[in-house]
Amino acid sequence: MGWGLPVLSLQVDTMPTTEYISAPEGCAGQTIVNNDYVGCDASLYRSDTLFYSTKGKNARLRIRGNTSAKYIPYPFKLKLSQKESLIDDASKDKEWVLLRVQFSKDGILRNLVGSEMAKFIRDNEWQPSYEFVNVMINDEYYGLYQIAETVKRSDNKIDIKKSGFLIEMDSYFWSEDLYFRTDRLPDYYGFTYKYPDYGDVTADLLNTHKQFLNEAEEAIYSMDDLEKYIDIESFAKWHLAHQILGTKDVAGSNVYIYKEDLSEKDKCRTKLKMGPLWDFDSSFRREDEVKVNPWLRELLNIPKFVDMERRIFSQKKDSVLVVFDSLMKTLEEMEVVLDCSYRQHTKKYGYHTQSLSDAVESVGEWLNQRMEFLEEVYAKKIDMEETGCGIENLKIGDALSIFDMPGKEIVRFDYGDPMPELQNGLYIVRKGSCHWKFIVK
Secondary structure, three states: OOOOOOEEEEEEOOOOOOEEEEOOOOOOOEEEEOOOOEEEEEEEEEOOEEEEEOOOOOEEEEEOOOHHHHOOOOOEEEEEEEEEOOOOOOOOEEEEEEEEOOOOOOHHHHHHHHHHHHHHHOOOOOOOOEEEEEEEEOOEEEEEEEEEEOOOEOOOOEOOOOOOEEEEEEOOHHHOOOOEOOOOOOOOOEEEEEEOOHHHOOHHHHHHHHHHHHHHHHHHHHOOOHHHHEOHHHHHHHHHHHHHHOOOHHHOOOEEEEEOOOOOOOOOOOOEEEOOOOOOOOOOOOHHHOOOOHHHHHHOOOHHHHHHHHHHHHHHHHHHHHHHHHHHHHHHOOHHHHHHHHHHHHHHHOOOOOOHHHHHHHHHHHHHHHHHHHHHHHHOOOOOOOOOOOHHHOOOOOEEEEEOOOOOEEEEEEEOEOOOOOOOEEEEEEEOOEEEEEEEO
């Protein structure tokens, strides 16, 4: 085959199909249904040598994803009959995903940079591994992909006990067979299960999980007993990684949360933690395009959480660009073989994108600017101690600024004018060197 990258050859009698549907009223998003598996044989070649084959082992293939599944070449899920390791340094597993490489600007770097940056910020907590592959279907070139591990409970992935759970805060919950919602969660979110399997979730177990999540949610919204329920450091690292990458998925979907166990005797023996970051298609956004999910919106109003995230940023910031440069040097060795795949992809689908070197330069410039922006955001730590400035000394017409807890200025107004409408949370109002904290309830 001679293309340099590994080649995954799939043989199918019929191509997998799906139907695309829109969300019901009051919900959000579009997704797929009727995406059944079809039988297939899969052969993985490295350097033109057969590395793995499912011949006679009844592998299965289906279309996966939500919005991404609307367009050809489709993203796929490959299910083997036996556990195998298809990626260097990855554990053996039956389930693998095939993510098409985006051929828009910077698209080829998104999963690669996102995964490595997440590992660095989260201190090497498990992140799915990725590897570039050329995919052939029935001996015809189908596209440039990344084969990746799936997010699941496993000793080598997210290691939780049988009594624990792994759930997703999911804006596509409405398309799932089983979900639950907490009291304060907006209508367009629900929690869906990654573990236990749907068939193992009894009504009593679901209610137990829902009750614990409601208690944790109330702790977040009330700013009381927070550390009893959540691992603040885990949540802060997860959010910081999204901040550095400038992703939109921090707002909903692919928000994995887990608890190592849920003991009847001591339900708070372990705390809620954030799972791996997943799906980096929306990376490298401008700061005004980056949103947060409902829980994080509340956490960013809690000084202890913000201080934790600020402290982690201070520890990591000087190494972020070093990690990126090191990764790009490794990637440069692949430029020739990736360009070869570019040409194959262009020949089949009729479009092309910037070269790898241009993508590296573009993302490098973006990341430098992003870190400068975040440096300003996290540096705006406002002293919460008394300043000796009495609020009674304010005069009508004095210019005031309101800041949220991450230190970002929200609005300016003159004292005596109506107070701007604000969401519930903790804020700082500032005049010159004087400032006061206040809570909107």
